[in-house]
Amino acid sequence: MKILVCISKSPDTTAKIAFTDNNTKFDTQGVQWIINPYDEWYALVRAIELKEKDPATVIHLITVGETDSDPIIRKALALGGDEAIRINATSGDSYYTAAQIASIAKEGHYDLIFTGKETIDFNGSSIGGMVAELLQVPYLSLATKFEIKSTTCTITREIEGGEEICEVDLPLVVSCQKGIAEARIPNMRGIMAARSKPLKVAEPIAVTTLTHIDRFELPPQKSGVKLIPVDNPEELVRLLREEAKVI
Amino acid sequence: MSVLIFIEVANGHVKNSSLEVISYGVKIAEKLNTTAHGIILGTVTDDLTALGKYGVTAIHHFSSESLNHFDDQTYSKTIAALMDKTESKVLVLSNNIAGKAIAPRLSARLKAGLVSGVIEIPDVNNGFVVKKAVFSGKAFAHISIKTEIKIVTLNPNAYQVVVKEGTAEIIQHEVPAMNSAVKIIAVNKLSGEVSLTEAKIVVSAGRGLKGPENWGLVEDLAKVLHAATACSRPVADANWRPHNEHVGQTGTTIAPTLYIAIGISGAIQHLAGINRSKVIVVINKDPEAPFFKAADYGIIGDAFEILPKLTQAFQQLKSN
Numbered sequence: 001m002k003i004l005v006c007i008s009k010s011p012d013t014t015a016k017i018a019f020t021d022n023n024t025k026f027d028t029q030g031v032q033w034i035i036n037p038y039d040e041w042y043a044l045v046r047a048i049e050l051k052e053k054d055p056a057t058v059i060h061l062i063t064v065g066e067t068d069s070d071p072i073i074r075k076a077l078a079l080g081g082d083e084a085i086r087i088n089a090t091s092g093d094s095y096y097t098a099a100q101i102a103s104i105a106k107e108g109h110y111d112l113i114f115t116g117k118e119t120i121d122f123n124g125s126s127i128g129g130m131v132a133e134l135l136q137v138p139y140l141s142l143a144t145k146f147e148i149k150s151t152t153c154t155i156t157r158e159i160e161g162g163e164e165i166c167e168v169d170l171p172l173v174v175s176c177q178k179g180i181a182e183a184r185i186p187n188m189r190g191i192m193a194a195r196s197k198p199l200k201v202a203e204p205i206a207v208t209t210l211t212h213i214d215r216f217e218l219p220p221q222k223s224g225v226k227l228i229p230v231d232n233p234e235e236l237v238r239l240l241r242e243e244a245k246v247i
Numbered sequence: 248m249s250v251l252i253f254i255e256v257a258n259g260h261v262k263n264s265s266l267e268v269i270s271y272g273v274k275i276a277e278k279l280n281t282t283a284h285g286i287i288l289g290t291v292t293d294d295l296t297a298l299g300k301y302g303v304t305a306i307h308h309f310s311s312e313s314l315n316h317f318d319d320q321t322y323s324k325t326i327a328a329l330m331d332k333t334e335s336k337v338l339v340l341s342n343n344i345a346g347k348a349i350a351p352r353l354s355a356r357l358k359a360g361l362v363s364g365v366i367e368i369p370d371v372n373n374g375f376v377v378k379k380a381v382f383s384g385k386a387f388a389h390i391s392i393k394t395e396i397k398i399v400t401l402n403p404n405a406y407q408v409v410v411k412e413g414t415a416e417i418i419q420h421e422v423p424a425m426n427s428a429v430k431i432i433a434v435n436k437l438s439g440e441v442s443l444t445e446a447k448i449v450v451s452a453g454r455g456l457k458g459p460e461n462w463g464l465v466e467d468l469a470k471v472l473h474a475a476t477a478c479s480r481p482v483a484d485a486n487w488r489p490h491n492e493h494v495g496q497t498g499t500t501i502a503p504t505l506y507i508a509i510g511i512s513g514a515i516q517h518l519a520g521i522n523r524s525k526v527i528v529v530i531n532k533d534p535e536a537p538f539f540k541a542a543d544y545g546i547i548g549d550a551f552e553i554l555p556k557l558t559q560a561f562q563q564l565k566s567n
């Protein structure tokens with residue numbers, strides 16, 4: 001089985017969010033980049049677990065990004081995976097990125113594509129579904145469990161107000177979230193081995209973006225917390241009703 | 248050229264959360280000087296003409312039991328075909344589980360620009376620009392959709408339902424035979440509980456509650472408020488609470504109108520999941536807890552002491 005794991009880089013959650021160029025660009029100064037948590041903790045780790053069970057499994061990682069994505073994709077390779085592909089392009093919008101991934105996926109005849117549930121910077125939750133449509137394969141979103149026997153996958157996924165267990169045949173795209181994998185950290189051997197694992201750089205295919213970010217905006221500062229005396233919960237109830245009007 | 252709104256049904260009834268999307272879609276239609284239509288897949292017991300009072304002029308109904316279960320491939324094919332037929336140029340969906348599964352498919356299929364999780368009516372004076380929260384609620388982006396067909400998914404609780412007058416015309420459609428690639432083995436519903444992502448009010452607790460045996464206090468409060476319950480990550484990791492209640496950077500992202508956080512310190516990874524709540528109330532015994540900086544209202548004190556009193560105070564309000 002060949003698995004393609006989609007890896008994106010995102011600013012560390014503690015990063016200060018600021019913008020430059022008239023609020024049109026994210027200010028990357030001093031920003032620590034991490035592997036998007038959903039991609040690392042859930043998509044990649046589950047793929048590694050599957051390979052541990054069946055050593056014949058091949059795992060490739062893919063990222064759409066410029067050279068500054070190299071440390072991230074290398075770190076992902078250190079966690080596990082056989083080789084990585086970086087599409088040498090700025091990820092213009094979700095569709096642009098999805099089209100790049102779908103093109104590689106088609107060429108590489110992958111059986112299974114794992115994405116994270118969403119990126120923590122743009123919170124699109126879109127790329128998995130787009131890739132699935134471009135490949136005309138099923139898309140199982142928000143999976144919390146994934147098992148496979150021969151070519152049939154048994155997947156538990158979140159649905160509104162509960163969960164559903166379903167069966168679907170390869171090939172397919174799965175977006176991964178909490179529950180699907182055990183958490184783990186890389187061992188030293190993995191980090192050393194990653195240096196010799198191939199990182200291929202591919203040029204993007206021509207794709208027109210469908211959307212464009214005009215500008216960013218920071219939310220207004222909270223005006224500060226209003227404290228209510230501990231012995232007067234009725235006052236909180238009154239404020240929520242009369243001032244905030246939320247109950 | 249009209250606006251098409253994807254309306255969801257559950258157990259034969261139009262979902263309450265869909266009313267927000269309807270109102271939102273109708274407002275866009277007004278701005279574009281056109282009409283708003285709805286699409287409903289599956290069998291329904293409600294009187295659909297009544298949806299006219301939210302401003303939709305027509306409902307396209309694909310009434311078939313085969314569509315009662317959500318399937319992203321058949322749903323998106325059906326919606327795409329209708330958009331083509333009715334020449335709809337804007338599609339509006341909820342940014343919920345169904346919306347997140349079908350909107351990207353339709354975007355790729357129709358080469359239609361998608362912005363997910365929008366929170367305001369688009370600016371249509373210069374193109375079509377929509378606002379959404381990015382960086383887990385720490386900023387907003389104004390994104391223009393450049394394509395002729397536009398798709399947006401609206402965040403739950405981001406737009407107020409508007410009641411008007413009118414009745415909708417019901418247009419029945421033939422349901423084409425389609426096979427689902429996905430075979431459902433079992434569905435486990437969390438019965439009776441309010442869905443976390445769609446809840447207006449969420450009551451959430453952290454390690455300050457000391458142990459799972461104390462969650463009765465949290466549930467009692469949630470009950471009087473018809474709220475969903477949530478928790479911090481360590482609480483889910485320790486199996487004090489089910490994993491689907493975990494909110495934050497690595498859990499669920501929510502945007503209720505009221506978020507009540509009890510015994511949660513307010514770590515940045517937790518805030519990432521709840522930042523977009525309209526009003527935040529924090530109950531913590533430590534006045535230095537970072538959560539107070541993100542809160543609108545706060546009580547400094549012992550949760551075990553405050554919770555029963557607070558529950559009672561809300562109860563009082565309800566019974567008045």
Ligand SMILES: Cc1cc2nc3c(=O)[nH]c(=O)nc-3n(C[C@H](O)[C@H](O)[C@H](O)COP(=O)(O)OP(=O)(O)OC[C@H]3O[C@@H](n4cnc5c(N)ncnc54)[C@H](O)[C@@H]3O)c2cc1C
Pocket residue numbers: 037452453454455456478479480481482493494495496497498509510511512513514515516517520530531532533536548549550551
């Ligand atoms: C990469 C990464 C991702 C993460 N993702 C998430 C995530 O998605 N969601 C998440 O929640 N966390 C996440 N975390 C963990 C996060 O950093 C915090 O450790 C966690 O949120 C703390 O949980 P807590 O507030 O329940 O516990 P604590 O930090 O232990 O805080 C307990 C609070 O309860 C108060 N308290 C104690 N007793 C009482 C009492 N009797 N009455 C009132 N108050 C009391 C204390 O003053 C304290 O503020 C993540 C961490 C990392 C590194």
Ligand SMILES: Nc1ncnc2c1ncn2[C@@H]1O[C@H](COP(=O)(O)O)[C@@H](O)[C@H]1O
Pocket residue numbers: 006007008009036038039043062063064065091094097114115116117118119122123124125126127128
């Ligand atoms: N630039 C990228 N390169 C590769 N994969 C990506 C990229 N951006 C997003 N993804 C994948 O798509 C998932 C969903 O992203 P999004 O739709 O942007 O929220 C992420 O969790 C990743 O697995």
